[in-house]
Amino acid sequence: MNLSFEQENSIGFRCVLDMLDPYSPYGEQLRRELRPKSPSQRDQLELELSNLEKLKTAMPDNRELFAAVSRSLMAFKDVRRSVSRVMTLSCGVVEMFELKRFLLNLQKLSIAYSKLNGLVGLSGIEIRPIPAALAILDPEGTGTPTFHVSERLSRELYDIRTEKRELELILRELTGEERAAAMEQRNLVAAREEREEERLLMELCGKLKPYVQEMTDNIRAVAVLDLTLAKARLALCYPAVRPSFTSGELKLCGMTNPKISDALKESGAAFTPIDISLDKGTAVITGANMGGKSVAILTLALNVYLAHCGMFCFAKSAKIPLFDAVYLIAEEAQDSRNGLSSFGAEVVRLNSALSGCPKDGLSLLLFDEPARGTNPSEGARIVEGVLRYLQDKPVVALFATHFDGAARYAGRHYRVKGLSGLDRDALKDALSASGAVGVDAIRRVMDYGLIPVGAGDPVPKDALTICALLGMDKELLSEIQRNYDTEK
């Protein structure tokens, strides 16, 4: 998977990552490191998705069981530094305190988790408490999350502390020079206590060392459990579905994009769910300006990405092949900063995509308005050329383009529904009644859905309608209209 940080941002993947809310620092780190997997990790992905599905299904009716696990997860703090200090035998009392609490939390979590797992039956996530390690840090077996170097650990420490206590009792009664002398003596005892504690702490580290691997495994399991639960919670927030993996078919019904749909919701509009069905080979989406061709491309990229991250797709149904590479060839804000013209940057991106697609794997190529930065007649030829070139390559390629003519070289052709099928006068009446103007007005009447186009279907002239809706000068409008008429 080869999208840049900016691209992950623009397709809405970063936004989805931010919506995940694991409870433990371990789950949080796994969230930050979440990256799409490759086709060779298919078994791992299937396992993750099956766990996720079980959790998502069980969650609504078993709130209490889930809440108990969540509470245990929230109690975890990051002890990885302390664990690594066990290896170097350099734990102090604070590190031992952290490790003891970790081991106690692990016990609590394993109880809550085994109840939950008895119901849902996850595979590959095992929380195993380590009572033998806990016994080292809690020789009295109190089960309280506090730590001190216990006198039970050595006779020497016991004797030193007894002496210290006796001296302190005497000190409390003394004043002046007598006190100073006794204090001197007490300070020497305190220093001996310090040394003996240090020796014992090192000894404890040595005893804990054999359990480091088990602790690390548990940390990993806690992270995976935590993040999977977070994924399940998110999958319940938006309509989401488990993707099924195919050998080439890419079919998503009713897909949405939380980043874009939340932004639309804020401005009072709604996201139109998108249906799209692709296969190996090429496809184009044509249609009106402002019609959401780019939205369709970005939403497809997001959902493919999510499936590769072991997450549910935001869709009603999702069939997705596992890709070796995904390329998004679109204009980016940073291009002008890098001193490339938008067309130049596109060509560079296209080159690297074509050379980057593995010959013996499957790649997804998404083109958002390719060659829009150059003159239309050359642009159309370039797009047609790329379409023909990709025809027999191991790719699924989707083009959003203005160039209607390009469609004849593509395997499939979609059109944004846009404003077609709406009578322009009726449209204007509806708009003036609603009181909306300009861009807002268009957003209200625009149908962002995709429809498959058959060969020979007429090309809609939505651009002219948009000119009219945006209040273009009447005289200019009729001048343009005349152009359309002479073409007929």
Place this chain on the structure above:
Amino acid sequence: MRFYDTIRDYPCVSIVGMCKNAGKTTAMTKLIEAQRETNKRLALTSIGRDGERTDLVSGTKKPPIFVYSKTLVATASAALKECDFTRKVIADTGLMTPLGEVIVAEALSDGYAMLAGPSMNEGLVKLKAIFRELMAEQIFIDGALFRKSFSAPEICDAVILCTGASCKNDLASIVSETANAAKLLTLPASDYWHTLPLGRLTCLEDGVPVSGEADELSKLFTVGPSLFVRGAVTDAVIAPLFRLGGAAKGRELCCEDGSRVFLSPESVTKLERLGVKLCVLSSVPLAAITVNPFSANGVHQDPDRLFAAMSAAVSVPVFDVMKGQ
């Protein structure tokens, strides 16, 4: 009245110094000793860390405060290593300092404590909640220097102000500066404001709060009976009021709390003459003032004269912390 009796009934006491070597540590030590006899569980922390302390006589570095068994000590993990009481780690706090996370430990024996607590107001509020969960019955905060320190009501219930010969070289200045600080710390509570308004300036127009900009002080001051000033109140901020003359009389200037008021004694007197009541949102009682006649700079003061002059200048009890040392 004994020194400890001035704070016996306050759950959380902040001890602040007018300057370095004002005798803050000595005052704290005396309070800890007296507090031990109450058998109430004591918790200690500080605001940040008050520098490295070197024993002037021996030249050795050692933590300055001696605590007794069962005391709760909240200090940064690196400072906890410097403590020589037998430590039992009870809780961590999530509060980070340059010396590591603030950890709460219980003393299982007597011993020296190195305090390095949270440096932010919010941190102290959180720490106090943790102390309360751990059944602390009285909290002492080593509050660093007056001004830099927090004597805000959400932090403590009472303040002890430590002053001494190290602050100024002449007796009159020591007394007048301390008296002024005491006055600012004990400003009365406002008659009008009980919750914190949002704007930098807020006046009451027909009983309704109206916010304004910092440069509108003199205009807003005469709109209603009270004007609230958020943040620092300095001589420059209130200068426009002195041009109001009789129009200012009987009105109230309300500040957040005593630690945000940075007025010179002259400005305070001028406000009094104008008939302006200087007050705060809610006030924290100043329980006592301690004086230390010994100066780190060598310019010592006569203990009796310092004590007498200080007692005459303020209405709260004054104690000489070095007496009996």
